[in-house]
Amino acid sequence: MLPKLAKRPTPSRFMVYLSPVLALFLSLLAGIVLFLIMDVSPWTALHAFFIEPISSAYGLSELAVKATPLILIGVALSLGFKAGVWNIGAEGQLIVGGLCGGAVALYFYEQEGFHIIPLMMLAGVFGGMAWAAIVAFLRVKFNANEILTSLMLSYVAGLWLNLMVHGPLKDPEGFNFPESRIFSDSAMLPLLHEDYRLHIGFLLALVIVGLGWILISRTLLGYQIKVSGAAPAAGEHAGFSTARIIWVTLLIGGGVAGLAGMIEVSGPIGQLLPSISPGYGFTAIIVAYVGRLHPVGALFAGLLLALTYLGGETAQIQLNLPVAVTGVFQGLLLFFLLACDVLIHYRLQFKQPALAARGA
Amino acid sequence: MNEADHLIELKGMTKTFPGVIANENVDLALRPGEVHALLGENGAGKSTLVKMIYGILKPDAGDILFQGQPVIIDSPAHARELGIAMVFQHFSLFDSLSVVENISLGMDKDVPMETLAEEIREISDRYGLPLDPHRYVYTLSVGERQRIEIIRCLLQQPKLLVMDEPTSVLTPQEVQKLFVTLERLADEGMAILYISHKLDEIKALCHHATILRLGKKVAEVNVDDESTSSLAALMMGEDLATIVKQDHGSYGEIRLQVEGLNQPAFDSTGISLDEIHLDVRAGEVVGIAGVAGNGQDELLRALNGEEKCQSHACIMIDGKHVGLLDPNARRKAGMASVPEKRLGHGAVPDMDLVDNAFMTAFHRMGLLARGLINYPKTRQFADKVIEEYSVKTPGSHVPAGSLSGGNLQKFIIGRELHQSPDILIVSQPTWGVDAGAAQTIRQALRELAANGAAVLVISQDLDELMEITDRIGAICGGRLSRFYPTSQMTIEKVGLLMAGVSLEGDSQDAA
Structure with a gap:
């Protein structure tokens, strides 16, 4: 007969934290099988994927650059997921944040001053928040499922960005290419070291990790978020408004994602392009889960997932592997993580179950 | 008393769940025409025992003799075939269907709707269970819904009828009517196993009582020889203090x-x-x-x-x-309040007792300091509640969901009382x-x-x-x-x- 899932009385706490490591290990195993099928030496491929990118100082700095948006959004999404608010449209909020931040940069084009970057940051944060506010409004007012609305709004955001770089924000001297002007120096994030692309956005991500940690573990708001996610009725009994939690978590998620978008255009990219993110907003969902919905976990998970982006590029250059390998690895990791989590909370029961279909 | 007279006999029934022994070596025997009470507090193992009789749970050990023959009851359908019927505490009825449609759905064999309606009418007349077979379930009261379940059982002409806490949803007047029906059934030779923790009902209805405490059988008594207080003492294993209502006016x-x-x-x-x-x-x-x-x-x-x-x-x-x-x-x-549902309303199952103590007490107990949760103080508060209301727990660090219902209730009530509302x-x-x-x-x-x-x-x-x-x-x-x-x-x-x-x-x- 088919095995059944039986709930374990108390899932092991140790295993809950070990789960991401197990999932990573299983993804590597599956990766080896995958490479063998593709007729590539697994060792060379894994080396290219996971070792090569971080075997130089430049590689490490690139890792931090790619990890910055992932960590930022991962931390913010963790808060929402803990509250049971499923904002999966961080990609759209990132795009709108980047668009707003970029628009400010272009407005101050050929100006100098220290006010430009803070203004861009504010624009990015408010842009992302506004995008997420649509989701919060629809959810609170009409009980519209935030998974659908936030996801669909991501595509709308992408189209807006396209419209803007094809139209009003297009570089007037750019031979009609759908790109904005390259930002002036005052609109570019300061670099931490002149040889690398690593910018102060990474430090900002570390600050957000710290703030997120304090918020979730020490403040009343963090407590409310946890209670509302774990037992909504208990949250109402305690007097925490569900609507307020939905608004706050979505605004935080949107604001931070918008900030990440602004950091992308003002850091590594330096202008507005039709596409400003290789799916950071979606990958950050994996970051939040691999990081066990904990801000510090999101830091490590962000670095790991950033490595899959870098590794994908290296593998593409060195081994002619398709760039889709990055997506496959990310998918495998999430799949194995979820599978591990299921087996930590449930066990497979092969023998005849003690409970028949009908309970009383 | 001849062993062979027994309709059903359970010997050494044992059933364990992860971390709990629900039944340990329980014996039980019923004669035809006997109303037998299964008495015990919540969690004493009554439901587990009857679920084994009805084939929903499989015993880990123990034998069942039905009409003198050893049987292994492996499903409710098998139990019904033997002549065992059960009325559950919670009904399984479809609101949008009529009485006869609901009963037809639960039948093991196919009977034409009109014949069935006729049989329902007949049984409801005979046993004083007024019920119109063509009424829709959503129009019926709880007492009437229970009648559907009883008639559904009686249609199978069972030899043994098991009733799991049937009166918890009834008014006292409805209880009286139910008892008349049950006595009538017993007079016709049906054995009834009546599960309850309400002593007055058992005194009024039952002949014998088997008393369970913490999964074990502690006594089998002749109900007429006992008083409600002696039954209570057997059930709880201790004498109870009486409440002092102070003089008011x-x-x-x-x-x-x-x-x-x-x-x-x-x-x-x-x-x-x-x-x-x-x-x-x-x-x-x-x-x-x-x-x-x-x-x-x-x-x-x-x-x-x-x-x-x-x-x-x-x-x-x-x-x-x-x-x-x-x-x-x-x-x-x-104002303080304690809701009926503890897990998920009064407390968060996955959070520890410290976090749960904070939930409703943070304002009145001053557990917030400059916007941050004062955990040492919250822990002290939780520990004090645990101590004062003798909550049985390894400590304040365990999740609320791991406490037994009674202990969690003590904790929740203690949390509110300690704030002196x-x-x-x-x-x-x-x-x-x-x-x-x-x-x-x-x-x-x-x-x-x-x-x-x-x-x-x-x-x-x-x-x-x-x-x-x-x-x-x-x-x-x-x-x-x-x-x-x-x-x-x-x-x-x-x-x-x-x-x-x-x-x-x-x-x-x-x-």
């Missing part, structure tokens, strides 16, 4: 006042509250009786602020309007709590009132309300009855109030 000011509270139902299965008037004075314990699902939950949520009222003036705490305030603002004004509203204060702890909780509620608080108890346990309240009323279909001094009330009169019947005059015997 003079209560203080009105602390909680409800004036014309109307509240629409918050979902399609909810009950709307209709013109609720209520006041509770300092020093007073007021009780609201009622059959489950008549608006108790809605009333509690309206009073504690989880559902805001339509006007500010309809609820007053110490004369101040609070109808539009949220639960925390009402807590600040001195001016008004306490509590729903089902001792449901599922062992007898000793129940008595501690009741005593604590009286003491809170004695110290000048107003206490409102919403409960389905009439004995409890009669014991601890000063005034009593009932809720039925979202409407509150008038309130009467408890000393002038009997269980029967409260039963009438629960059924929505108003008493003639103030103190005449209307039952």
Whole structure:
């Protein structure tokens, strides 16, 4: 007969934290099988994927650059997921944040001053928040499922960005290419070291990790978020408004994602392009889960997932592997993580179950 | 007494669940025509035992003899084939189907609808179970729904009828009618296994009683030889202290006042509250009786602020309007509440007791310091509650969900009591709590009132309300009855109030 899932009385706490490591290990195993099928030496491929990118100082700095948006959004999404608010449209909020931040940069084009970057940051944060506010409004007012609305709004955001770089924000001297002007120096994030692309956005991500940690573990708001996610009725009994939690978590998620978008255009990219993110907003969902919905976990998970982006590029250059390998690895990791989590909370029961279909 | 007379005999039944021994070496035997009580507190293992009889659970060890033959009952269908029928505590009926359609769905064999309707009519006439086979289930009362389940069983002409706490959803009057039917069935030679923890019912109905405590059989007695208190002592294994109601006659000011509270139902299965008037004075314990699902939950949520009222003036705490305030603002004004459902409403199962202590106490106990949670202080508070209300737990670090129902209830009530509220509203204060702890909780509620608080108890346990309240009323279909001094009330009169019947005059015997 088919095995059944039986709930374990108390899932092991140790295993809950070990789960991401197990999932990573299983993804590597599956990766080896995958490479063998593709007729590539697994060792060379894994080396290219996971070792090569971080075997130089430049590689490490690139890792931090790619990890910055992932960590930022991962931390913010963790808060929402803990509250049971499923904002999966961080990609759209990132795009709108980047668009707003970029628009400010272009407005101050050929100006100098220290006010430009803070203004861009504010624009990015408010842009992302506004995008997420649509989701919060629809959810609170009409009980519209935030998974659908936030996801669909991501595509709308992408189209807006396209419209803007094809139209009003297009570089007037750019031979009609759908790109904005390259930002002036005052609109570019300061670099931490002149040889690398690593910018102060990474430090900002570390600050957000710290703030997120304090918020979730020490403040009343963090407590409310946890209670509302774990037992909504208990949250109402305690007097925490569900609507307020939905608004706050979505605004935080949107604001931070918008900030990440602004950091992308003002850091590594330096202008507005039709596409400003290789799916950071979606990958950050994996970051939040691999990081066990904990801000510090999101830091490590962000670095790991950033490595899959870098590794994908290296593998593409060195081994002619398709760039889709990055997506496959990310998918495998999430799949194995979820599978591990299921087996930590449930066990497979092969023998005849003690409970028949009908309970009383 | 000849062994061979037994219709069913269980020997050495044992069943364990992860971490719990639900039944350990339990014996039980029934003769045809006997009404046998299976008596025990919540969690004593009664349901587990009957689920093994009905083939829902498989015993780890033990033998079942049916009419002298050893049998292994591996499914409910097999149990029905042998002649065992069971009426569950929770019904499995489809609201949108008629009585006869519901019964037809549960049949093992195919019977034409009209024939079935005829049989239903016949049985309902014969056993005094009035029921129209073509009525839709959603139009029926709880008592009528239970009749469907009973008739469904009787259609199989069983030799053994198992009833799992059948009266928990009935008014006292409906209980009386049910007992007439059951006695009639026993007279015709059917064996009835009657599961309950209500001693009066067992005295009135049963011949023999098997008493379970913590999964073990502690006694089998002849019911006529025992008194309710000796049965209680067997069931609980200890003698109970009696509650002291202090001498009153003079209560203080009105602390909680409800004036014309109307509240629409918050979902399609909810009950709307209709013109609720209520006041509770300092020093007073007021009780609201009622059959489950008549608006108790809605009333509690309206009073504690989880559902805001339509006007500010309809609820007053110490004369101040609070109808539009949220639960925390009402807590600040001195009101505390304990909802009926502990896991997921009164407490968060996955959080530890420290976090759960913080949940409703952070304001009154000052557990927030400059916006941050003061964990050392919260832990102290949690530990104090655990100690004072003797909550059995390895410590305050364990998740609330790992505590037994009774211990969690002690913790939740302790959490509220320890904040010394001016008004306490509590729903089902001792449901599922062992007898000793129940008595501690009741005593604590009286003491809170004695110290000048107003206490409102919403409960389905009439004995409890009669014991601890000063005034009593009932809720039925979202409407509150008038309130009467408890000393002038009997269980029967409260039963009438629960059924929505108003008493003639103030103190005449209307039952």
